Amino acid sequence: MQKTKNIVARSSLYTFMLIFTGVVCYPIFLMIATSLKSNKDIFTNPYGLPSNFIFNNYSxxxxxxxxxxxxxxxxxxxxxxxxxxxxxxxxxxxxxxxxxxxxxxxxxxxxxxxxxxxxxxxxxxxxxxxxxxxxxxxxxxxxxxxxxxxxxxxxxxxxxxxxxxxxxxxxxxxxxxxxxxxxxxxxxxxxxxxxxxxxxxxxxxxxxxxxxxxxxxxxxxxxxxxxxxxxxxxxxxxxxxxxxxxxxxxxxxxxxxxxxxxxxxxxxxxxxxxxxx
Amino acid sequence: MKKNRKLKPIIIFFLAPALILYSWFLIVPILNSLRLSFYTGNLFKAEKFVGLANYIKLFTQSPFNERLIGAFVNNIKFFVVLCIVQNLTALILAIILTRKFKGSEFFRTIFFIPTTLSVLVVGFLFNLMLNPTWGFIDKILKAIGLEVLIRPWLGDPVTALPTISLIGSWQYIGIPLILFTAGIKGIDQEIFEAARVDGVSQIGLIRYITLPLLKPIIGVVIILTFIGNFTAFDIVYAVASTMGNPNYTTDIFGTFFYRTTFGRGTASFNPDPGLGAAIATIMFFVVFIGVILWLAIFRRKEEE
Incomplete structure (x- = not known):
């Protein structure tokens, strides 16, 4: 009984921490990922990694x-x-x-x-x-x-x-x-x-x-x-x-x-x- | 401590550089800015003594009096959101992160990353994310079924300031988190052990041990937030320009002061450093009163 309770507590702890990590990290990830996208990619695929990495924004x-x-x-x-x-x-x-x-x-x-x-x-x-x-x-x-x-x-x-x-x-x-x-x-x-x-x-x-x-x-x-x-x-x-x-x-x-x-x-x-x- | 009747040369040599530079570029400018509030002139030269005219203008003449009240009220709102969202979340996180579990160090390291960014970058970044042309946030809200929340967050006078306050909280949660963590770690573990043996619950431990002993740190966090907030500028500049868009609903002391003193980024204002100095003086007294209240409330209890 104690053990199940522990597992529940533990997993809710980690879920909470991971959600928070997402809130903290995602805008930064988004900033970096978008800088590596083409203009078309930015609008058609705004959330994830670039469909192909391009560096000409930087150049x-x-x-x-x-x-x-x-x-x-x-x-x-x-x-x-x-x-x-x-x-x-x-x-x-x-x-x-x-x-x-x-x-x-x-x-x-x-x-x-x-x-x-x-x-x-x-x-x-x-x-x-x-x-x-x-x-x-x-x-x-x-x-x-x-x-x-x-x-x-x-x-x-x-x-x-x-x-x-x-x-x-x-x-x-x-x-x-x-x-x-x-x-x-x-x-x-x-x-x-x-x-x-x-x-x-x-x-x-x-x-x-x-x-x-x-x-x-x-x-x-x-x-x-x-x-x-x-x-x-x-x-x-x-x-x-x-x-x-x-x-x-x-x-x-x-x-x-x-x-x-x-x-x-x-x-x-x-x-x-x-x-x- | 070495006791000496006459000043040894080392005292003068070692103190003089810091003392001179600090007086010259911090104490004197602050006092002089107070003095300049009684003058008119251009940025580089005070020309004429005008007594209280700048203050009278600031308090009675439209639109300055409206801007002054507006900036003050907005700063208060901003401060309240920061205390509730940023500092309270940081406190909860600190309580969780100081209970040793795998990865607690890692999470603390991560949560501090936004604090290393410049306020300007954070402001621009969220400005872009909330931009309706891109519709980034809108699409996310739609995807998780919260379409009712779609609105021009930064364009709507009602939501603009709370949104900016939340952006500020996102960035600066790292500082109170570190302070609270250090504070909790500084509490003698034996106190917890003793209470636990006496059968005090987890919530009880926080309520009767952690929070009371953390009071001085809570005080430090609140006063740092207060001072930072009442002299903030960058975040509103980046998200809502020096005009505190839309329609001055996000205008705070920092932007009001900048706009009045330097007049840049604005078409309809002439720079008026005398009036700007009057605003700086008011900011000075707001900070000063805040510090006095802090000393009265938190420092006295510490001594008891």
Whole structure:
């Protein structure tokens, strides 16, 4: 009796999970499959795999647009911003976690404001500041904005983590004649690696996928990031179905693959990173 | 902790870069945007101090006052759907997925995939799927005998906003799912064991142990949804343009702010950054009040 009940419970569990998997995966499957179909195929056979796989949607899209540049721009912006976030927030967190001085708590809470108040709300003045620095229509403007966007949460995660590193380690190094800077570089930084990974992971998606700031700060064709290019190409090809789907697939698949490869670290990093919020 | 009367150089060297950049490009711009709401001018230069004129225009002059109320109401509706559909589903899924069964890790990995997509791509994708010319969704509904549900989901003022909210839920279920999963895994297993020995039912375990202990995480998820929603832009831009089609029924603060400030994608508006700054200020206070309420409701209970 117990056994039949178990089997029923188990199979309904799996049925539920599979239905949900379908709801999650099918639109993505559809996007990829449609990008590989001919226009006729898209209308006569909209649901399944292509009746024959064709790639000329992609070749047409790649021929007229500069995906090499769009990907390059997105890479430059994402990697530089994350590198800067890691450097700035680990330096600041070290001092906030290990040194006692009058404004310590105050500065820490000052940084936390940035977690709660989205940088978007300062957009108008950011445009003015960026323009004043002659960085309008320049990738550096995006790098600065994303760095500032990531630093508060970075400091929050890293300060917590550095506080847990036992004081004895630093003290032992100090007795051996290690300077304050040396302790940071040789003791703290190597131990900080998992936390740094978490900070990097928390920032990948919001930076890579951001559309708001490129839309406002970038004009030139050769400086477009993937989301901005996607939006413009979507408008251009609106009636050419196969090509539109090729544009959407090109924008998504690289990150999906990247995520699937490191999904374990990805999910762990996100839970560690966001959990502390 | 090293105690020191005077500031060591390392404190200044290490703090200065983050502090300067953060103040310069986040704190100052947000404060300045509040200040700019009392001025008129073009995007690059505030020209004239006008006192409360922007606010008066926003609250009393048509069509701005209608747009403001509309955006606020739409954001609230959007937020409610996200909390019910996205967050509640994520909670249920997290409870299921944390009971160890074959494939639970796999399913969690899969459910996060849409979150890795850009909001823009998701918006465009569903826009195409719901496009009546292709008739993709219509044919599916017909095939499963739900012909009554065939309608222009994004064209009908009644269904457009709920549809967009559902699209948003589909994409972002991964984030609350991960947070809830981490929260449930963090609960001491012995509490469950003890309760089970005392004969507490499965539902009882969830009701009396999982949910109360998960309260801080539920609070975090709600406030993150709230902040994200009241500053959202991409999803409506992708599905319903900056005009919040049809007829502003999907207009939210983000699109209203963009349209007013930058005026792009719209023929009938002149960009008005002063008015835009006033909208940003209102958004700021909405987020601010949300955060205060969250601190009052969830953080205090945590301390008790």
């Amino acid at each position: 047409k899209v790649f021929l007229v647009s500069r995906y090499d540049l769009y990907f390059r721009n997105s890479f430059i912006v994402t990697l530089s911003s994350i590198a800067l976030i890691l450097v700035l927030s680990s330096l600041a967190s070290y001092v906030l976690a290990k040194y006692k001085f009058a404004a310590n708590r105050l500065i820490y809470f000052y940084f936390l404001i940035g977690i709660m108040i989205p940088i978007k709300l300062g957009t108008i003045n950011i445009v003015q500041i960026i323009n004043g620095l002659h960085l309008f229509d320049n990738l550096l403007s995006l790098i600065i904005v994303y760095t500032v966007m990531g630093v508060p949460l970075g400091i929050f995660i890293l300060t917590d983590f550095i506080k847990m590193i036992p004081e004895e380690l630093s003290n032992a190094a100090r007795i051996d004649g290690c300077s304050d800077y040396g302790i940071f570089l040789k003791i703290i930084l190597p131990l900080l690696r998992p936390a740094l990974a978490a900070v990097a992971i928390v920032n990948i998606l919001p930076i890579w996928n951001d559309f708001w700031f490129p839309l406002i700060l970038i004009r030139s064709e050769h400086l477009k990031t993937i989301p901005l290019a996607t939006s413009i190409l979507y408008g251009q090809y609106e009636t050419q179905w196969g090509m539109v789907f090729a544009v959407l697939t090109t924008a998504s698949v690289p990150l999906i693959i990247f995520y699937l490869i490191i999904s374990k670290q990805f999910i762990r990093g996100l839970s560690e990173g966001a959990f502390k919020g």
